[in-house]
Amino acid sequence: MKKKHKKKIIEAKKNLKNLGKKLVDDIKGRRNPSLIVPIRALSNVVFDPKTRLITLGNRASKRYFFNVAHVRKFVQTVEVAATAKELLDVNKHLSLREVFYRIKRTIPHTNINIVDEQKESNKAIEDLELITDCSREQLHVNANKMGSVAGNVVIKDKGDTVNWSKLGSGGWSIPSNVEEIEFKKVDADFIIYMEKAAEWERLHEDKVWKKLNCLIMSSQGQATRGVRRMLQRLHIEHKLPVYVLVDLDPWGIYIYSVLRFGSISLAHISERLAIPDARFLGLTPYDIEEFDLKRHLIKFKDVDIKRLNDLTKYEWFKNKKEWQEFFKKMKELKGKVELAALSSKGISFISDTYIPEKIKKKEWLK
Amino acid sequence: MKKKHKKKIIEAKKNLKNLGKKLVDDIKGRRNPSLIVPIRALSNVVFDPKTRLITLGNRASKRYFFNVAHVRKFVQTVEVAATAKELLDVNKHLSLREVFYRIKRTIPHTNINIVDEQKESNKAIEDLELITDCSREQLHVNANKMGSVAGNVVIKDKGDTVNWSKLGSGGWSIPSNVEEIEFKKVDADFIIYMEKAAEWERLHEDKVWKKLNCLIMSSQGQATRGVRRMLQRLHIEHKLPVYVLVDLDPWGIYIYSVLRFGSISLAHISERLAIPDARFLGLTPYDIEEFDLKRHLIKFKDVDIKRLNDLTKYEWFKNKKEWQEFFKKMKELKGKVELAALSSKGISFISDTYIPEKIKKKEWLK
Numbered sequence: 142m143k144k145k146h147k148k149k150i151i152e153a154k155k156n157l158k159n160l161g162k163k164l165v166d167d168i169k170g171r172r173n174p175s176l177i178v179p180i181r182a183l184s185n186v187v188f189d190p191k192t193r194l195i196t197l198g199n200r201a202s203k204r205y206f207f208n209v210a211h212v213r214k215f216v217q218t219v220e221v222a223a224t225a226k227e228l229l230d231v232n233k234h235l236s237l238r239e240v241f242y243r244i245k246r247t248i249p250h251t252n253i254n255i256v257d258e259q260k261e262s263n264k265a266i267e268d269l270e271l272i273t274d275c276s277r278e279q280l281h282v283n284a285n286k287m288g289s290v291a292g293n294v295v296i297k298d299k300g301d302t303v304n305w306s307k308l309g310s311g312g313w314s315i316p317s318n319v320e321e322i323e324f325k326k327v328d329a330d331f332i333i334y335m336e337k338a339a340e341w342e343r344l345h346e347d348k349v350w351k352k353l354n355c356l357i358m359s360s361q362g363q364a365t366r367g368v369r370r371m372l373q374r375l376h377i378e379h380k381l382p383v384y385v386l387v388d389l390d391p392w393g394i395y396i397y398s399v400l401r402f403g404s405i406s407l408a409h410i411s412e413r414l415a416i417p418d419a420r421f422l423g424l425t426p427y428d429i430e431e432f433d434l435k436r437h438l439i440k441f442k443d444v445d446i447k448r449l450n451d452l453t454k455y456e457w458f459k460n461k462k463e464w465q466e467f468f469k470k471m472k473e474l475k476g477k478v479e480l481a482a483l484s485s486k487g488i489s490f491i492s493d494t495y496i497p498e499k500i501k502k503k504e505w506l507k
Numbered sequence: 508m509k510k511k512h513k514k515k516i517i518e519a520k521k522n523l524k525n526l527g528k529k530l531v532d533d534i535k536g537r538r539n540p541s542l543i544v545p546i547r548a549l550s551n552v553v554f555d556p557k558t559r560l561i562t563l564g565n566r567a568s569k570r571y572f573f574n575v576a577h578v579r580k581f582v583q584t585v586e587v588a589a590t591a592k593e594l595l596d597v598n599k600h601l602s603l604r605e606v607f608y609r610i611k612r613t614i615p616h617t618n619i620n621i622v623d624e625q626k627e628s629n630k631a632i633e634d635l636e637l638i639t640d641c642s643r644e645q646l647h648v649n650a651n652k653m654g655s656v657a658g659n660v661v662i663k664d665k666g667d668t669v670n671w672s673k674l675g676s677g678g679w680s681i682p683s684n685v686e687e688i689e690f691k692k693v694d695a696d697f698i699i700y701m702e703k704a705a706e707w708e709r710l711h712e713d714k715v716w717k718k719l720n721c722l723i724m725s726s727q728g729q730a731t732r733g734v735r736r737m738l739q740r741l742h743i744e745h746k747l748p749v750y751v752l753v754d755l756d757p758w759g760i761y762i763y764s765v766l767r768f769g770s771i772s773l774a775h776i777s778e779r780l781a782i783p784d785a786r787f788l789g790l791t792p793y794d795i796e797e798f799d800l801k802r803h804l805i806k807f808k809d810v811d812i813k814r815l816n817d818l819t820k821y822e823w824f825k826n827k828k829e830w831q832e833f834f835k836k837m838k839e840l841k842g843k844v845e846l847a848a849l850s851s852k853g854i855s856f857i858s859d860t861y862i863p864e865k866i867k868k869k870e871w872l873k
Contacts, residue, residue, distance in 0.1 A: 231854065234712060236705035239850040242803060246851070286704040287727070289652070289680035298675025309664025309688070314655035314680035317708060322675070338652040339602035342683060346600055361653070437608060484605040485612070488597065 146321050149279050150229060156273035157226045157280075164219070174206040176218060179271045179409065186408045188456040193417035195403040195457070197271075217265040218272070220244040220255055221282075225269065228281035234318060236283050237263055267409065276320075276413050277366075283317035284366040289338065290315055291345055292356030293328040294375075305356070312345060315360070317367045319374065327379045332356045333422070333496065334364070334372055335386040336396055340480055340491070347492030353500070356381070363396055369414045372400070376416050383416050384505060386496075389424035390477030391448035397421050402457045420505040423495070426470030429478055432486060432495075438476035445477065463506055512687050515645050516595060522639035523592045523646075530585070540572040542584060545637045545775065552774045554822040559783035561769040561823070563637075583631040584638070586610040586621055587648075591635065594647035600684060602649050603629055633775065642686075642779050643732075649683035650732040655704065656681055657711055658722030659694040660741075671722070678711060681726070683733045685740065693745045698722045699788070699862065700730070700738055701752040702762055706846055706857070713858030719866070722747070729762055735780045738766070742782050749782050750871060752862075755790035756843030757814035763787050768823045786871040789861070792836030795844055798852060798861075804842035811843065829872055 160176075167174040178201060179185070185198040204211045204218070224243055228235060235243060241259040248255065256262045270277055277284065289312035294305040298321065305313050333355055335341055341359035344350070350357045356375070360368045375381045385400055387393030401419040403411030429435055441449070449471060458464045483491040499505065526542075533540040544567060545551070551564040570577045570584070590609055594601060601609060607625040614621065622628045636643055643650065655678035660671040664687065671679050699721055701707055707725035710716070716723045722741070726734045741747045751766055753759030767785040769777030795801055807815070815837060824830045849857040865871065 228854070233854050234708070235850060235854060236708065236847065238705060238845070238847040239709070239854075242845075242848045242851045243854070245803070247802070283705070283708060286655070286708055287653075296675065298677070301673045301675045303673070303675050303677075307667045307669070308674075308679065309662065309667045309669050310682040310684070311664070311669075311680040313674065314677040316676040317704075318676070338683075339604060339649070342600070342602065342649060342652055343605070436613070437611070479604070479608075481602065481604040482608045484601060485608045488594070488599050488601060488605075488609070 149275075149320065153273065153275045153279045154226070154229050156275055157222055157229070160222055160272060161226075173208070174215075176204045176215065176272060177201050178204050178218075178268050181267065181271070181409055183405060186405050188402070192412075193402060193457070194411040194415050195405060195408050196411050197409050214265065214268075217244070217256060217261055218268050221262060221265045221269050222273075225280040225282065232281075234281045234283050236317070237266070240266065240282055267407075271409050276410060278318045278320045278370065281318075286315070286317040286367065287365045288315040288358065288360035288368045289313065289341055290356060290358045290371070292332075292350040293326075293354070294324065294356060295326040297323040297325050306350075310342075310345065312341075315358070315365075315367050315371060317365065319367050319371045322371075322374075324375070324379065327375065327381070328354070329356045329379075329381060330354050331382040331384060331500075332358060332372060332375060333384045333386060334368075334400070335359045335480070336388065336393060337361060337480065340386065343484075343489070344492055344496075347489045349492045349496065352492075353497060364400055366414060369400060369416075372419075373414060373416050376418070383419045384422040384500070385419055386422050386480060387424070388477060388479045389426065389429065389471070389474075390479075391445050391452055391471075393424075393477075394452055395448070398452070398455065398457070418507070420507055422499055422505050424478055424480055424483075425506070426467060426474055428495075429474060432483070434478050434482050434485070435474075437478050437482035437485065438474060439478070440476045446472075467506065515641075515686065519639065519641040519645045520592070520595050522641055523588055523595070526588055526638060527592075539574070540581075542570045542581060542638060543567050544570050544584075544634050547633065547637070547775055549771060552771050554768070558778075559768060559823070560777040560781050561771060561774045562777050563775050580631065580634075583610070583622060583627055584634050587628060587631045587635050588639075591646040591648065598647075600647045600649050602683070603632065606632065606648055633773075637775050642776060644684045644686045644736065647684075652681070652683040652733065653731045654681040654724065654726035654734045655679065655707055656722060656724045656737070658698075658716040659692075659720070660690065660722060661692040663689040663691050672716075676708075676711065678707075681724070681731075681733050681737060683731065685733050685737045688737075688740075690741070690745065693741065693747070694720070695722045695745075695747060696720050697748040697750060697866075698724060698738060698741060699750045699752055700734075700766070701725045701846070702754065702759060703727060703846065706752065709850075709855070710858055710862075713855045715858045715862065718858075719863060730766055732780060735766060735782075738785075739780060739782050742784070749785045750788040750866070751785055752788050752846060753790070754843060754845045755792065755795065755837070755840075756845075757811050757818055757837075759790075759843075760787075760818055761814070764818070764821065764823070784873070786873055788865055788871050790844055790846055790849075791872070792833060792840055794861075795840060798849070800844050800848050800851070801840075803844050803848035803851065804840060805844070806842045812838075833872065 164174045180200045185200045187198045204215050206215050241262040245256050291312040344357045385397045403415040453468045530540045546566045551566045553564045570581050572581050607628040611622050657678040710723045751763045769781040819834045
C-alpha cells in the first residue's frame with residue numbers, strides 16, 4: 142500500500158501539472174483557455190445496473206476563461222488546483238473549510254472575491270476530482286473526521302503501528318483521510334458498521350468483535366467519506382463482507398443506500414466510496430414482530446413518509462421484490478423503531494442474541 | 508486510580524442500596540414512601556464566586572409515592588435506580604437512550620407507561636445523580652461518545668495499555684465514560700482543547716503536541732461529558748493548564764463558558780465537569796485586527812446578537828473588565844470569524860505561529 146499510495150501522489154501531481162500545462166498551451170497558442178468538466182447535474186446521474194453504482198453519465202461541458210458566464214467557475218477550479226498542488230508539494234492536508242479560506246481573496250483593483258461561499262470552493266473541488274480523475278483525498282483535501290473502530294487489525298499509519306484490538310474502551314479514532322493507511326494484519330471475518338456511536342460502545346463493551354471475530358465501526362448519522370473509504374478498502378483489499386446496522390426508519394435505510402450504491406451528490410466518486418455488496422442486517426420490520434418491539438414504535442412524521450416513498454421509487458430498490466416488501470411493511474407499521482429499543486429485551490441482547498443469530502441464519506437483505 | 512474507581516463503584520452501590528432500604532423502611536413503618544430531591548429549576552441555580560462554579564442552591568423538595576402529583580416522577584426515579592443497580596451488578600453500561608427503552612413498559616392492567624419520552628428518564632437520572640451523590644457515569648449510564656486525543660500520555664483502560672503518541676493520524680477515540688481510565692504516564696505541559704475535529708487534524712498533522720509538548724483534544728461543537736471529564740481529570744490529577752480554542756462567535760464563547768464554569772442544565776454536576784481555571788486562547792477580537800482577518804467576517808444574525816447579549820450579562824462575565832471589553836469589541840465587529848480563517852495566512856499558520864506565540868506571550872483570557 143505504501144508504494145501504491147506514493148504512486149497515487151505522483152499520479153495526482155502529474156494530472157495537476159498536465160492541467161496547468163494544457164492551460165498554458167492554450168494561452169501560448171492564443172486559444173481561449175478551457176477545461177472539460179463532466180456535468181454533475183441530476184440529468185447526468187445514472188444508476189448503472191452492471192456495476193450497481195450511482196454514477197455520472199457521459200455528458201461533459203467545456204468551461205472557457207473568456208466567457209462571462211464561465212470565468213468565475215473557471216478561476217475557482219484553477220485556484221483549487223493550485224492549492225491542491227501546493228498541499229501535495231508540502232505533503233500537508235486541508236479541510237474543505239480551510240481550502241475555502243485559503244483561496245478566498247479579492248481580485249486586485251476589483252471588489253470581486255474569488256469565492257464568496259464555501260459552496261463554491263466545494264463545487265470547484267468536486268469538479269477537480271473529475272478533471273484530474275483523483276479523489277479529493279488524493280488531492281489532500283479532507284472531509285469530516287468522525288467515528289471509531291475496533292477489532293483484530295494492525296495498521297501502519299504515519300510511522301505508527303496501531304493495533305485496533307488494544308485500544309481500551311475508546312477504540313481508534315478514524316481520520317478524515319484513510320488513503321495512506323497500510324493494513325499490516327487483518328484477522329477478521331466481516332465488518333459490522335453501525336449508525337450510532339452508542340451502539341458501538343454497546344458492542345465494544347460486550348466484546349462482539351472478539352466473540353464473532355469481526356470489526357466494529359461507527360460514525361454518527363450519515364457515514365463520513367473517511368469511514369466509507371475505510372469500509373470499502375477493507376471490503377475490497379481484504380474481502381471482508383460489510384454488515385450495516387441502522388434504525389428502522391427511512392433515514393437509516395438511506396444511510397445504507399448511500400453506503401451501498403453511492404449518492405446522487407457524490408455520484409462522480411461512487412467507485413471510490415460505495416460497496417455494492419453491503420448487507421443490510423437490521424433493524425427490519427420482521428424484527429419488530431419477532432422481538433415484540435411494536436410498543437416502541439415512534440409514529441412517522443409527514444417528512445418520514447415522504448422520504449419512505451422516495452426510497453421505494455429509487456431505481457436500485459424499485460425492482461427488488463425483497464425491498465419493496467420491506468418498504469410495504471414499514472408503511473404498515475406507520476412508525477420507526479430504533480436499534481436502542483433492543484435493550485428492552487436485555488442489556489446485551491443486541492450483542493449476545495440479535496447479531497450472532499442473524500449472521501448465523503444469514504438473515505440479511507441485499 | 509484503579510482502587511479509587513473500585514471505591515466509587517462500591518460507593519454507588521451502597522448509596523443505591525441505602526435508597527432502596529430507606530423506601531422499604533418507609534413501607535414497613537407504614538409511612539408514605541418519599542425521596543428528598545434537590546430542586547434543579549433555574550430558581551435554584553446559583554453562581555458561586557468562591558468556587559467559580561454554576562451550582563445548585565440548597566433548596567430541595569420531598570417527592571411522595573402516595574401523591575398523584577408526585578407518583579410518576581417517584582416511580583421513574585426508583586426505576587432508573589433499579590437499572591443503575593443492575594448495571595453495576597453486571598458491570599455493564601447503557602446509553603441514556605438505552606436506559607429509556609430499558610425502563611419503558613406499560614404498568615400491568617393500566618394503559619400507563621412508566622416513561623413515554625426520553626426526557627423523563629433523563630430527568631430521573633439527573634435526579635438520581637443528586638439523590639445518590641454519584642455522577643451518571645458512576646451509575647454506569649453513558650452520555651455521547653465523540654472526540655479524539657493525541658500527545659505523550661500512556662493510559663491503562665480495560666486491560667489495554669494505550670499510548671496516545673503512537674496512534675497514527677486518527678488518535679485515540681475518546682469514550683463516553685472516562686471514569687475507569689488510569690493515567691500511567693503523563694508527559695505534557697498543558698492541553699489544547701478545540702471545538703472542531705478539522706482543527707484537531709490540522710494541529711495533529713503539524714505535530715503541535717510534539718513541538719509544544721502538550722496534548723490536543725477535540726470533540727465537535729459542545730464538548731461531551733466524556734471530553735469534559737477527561738480534561739478535568741488531567742487538569743486536576745496532573746495539574747495541566749487547559750487552553751480553549753474556539754471560533755470567535757457567541758457559540759464558541761459559550762462552549763468555553765460551559766467548559767469553565769459549568770452549565771445551568773447540568774449545574775448539579777459542575778464540580779465533576781467544570782474547570783474554573785480554563786484559559787481562553789482564541790480567537791479574540793484583537794486577533795482579527797492583528798492578523799488582518801476582517802475580510803473573513805461573517806455577519807451576525809439576530810440570534811447571534813441575542814446570544815452575545817446574554818453572554819454579556821452572565822454573572823460570571825458581568826464583573827470582568829477584560830471580558831466586557833471583549834464582548835464590546837465583538838459587537839463592534841458585527842460578525843463572527845472562524846478559526847479556519849487563519850489558514851488564509853498559511854496552511855500551518857495556526858500551528859507554527861498563532862498558537863506558540865500566544866502561549867509564549869501568555870496572551871490568553873481568563
